[in-house]
Amino acid sequence: MQILLCIQVLVCLVLCSVPFLAAAFPELVHFGSRCWTDYSPREREQLMPLLKAMMGWMSLLASLFFTMDIHWQIRNALSGSPGPPSLWLPAGLIFGEGASIIYYLHRFDEKVQRN
Secondary structure (H helix, E strand, O other), X not given: OHXXXXXXXXXXXXXXXXXXXXXXXXXXXXXXXXXXXXXXXXXHHHHHHHHHHHHHHHHHHHHHHHHHHHHHHHXXXXXXXXXXXOOHHHHHHHHXXXXXXXXXXXXXXXXXXXX
């Protein structure tokens, strides 16, 4: 349980630090096949609020995943019988994080094309 809580804090810290890394070291930030340096400095400045929102939602989703996982582990421990493995939780996290990346990359493209 304590390990999961530590991992949750670490994941959220990493996700919330991405906008600061993108501002200081844009070559370190990648979204699949795209890199933050693919955008011009002017575009990066315009996209920074979207990047912050993206990382905030991804951090919230990861926190929700870990919270539900810890909750179910406690519930299984208190019931005395091991419940079925909650494999849909990691699958949901991966799907949710991927969907949010795709959604925000689409919004990045719209914002860049509009300006």
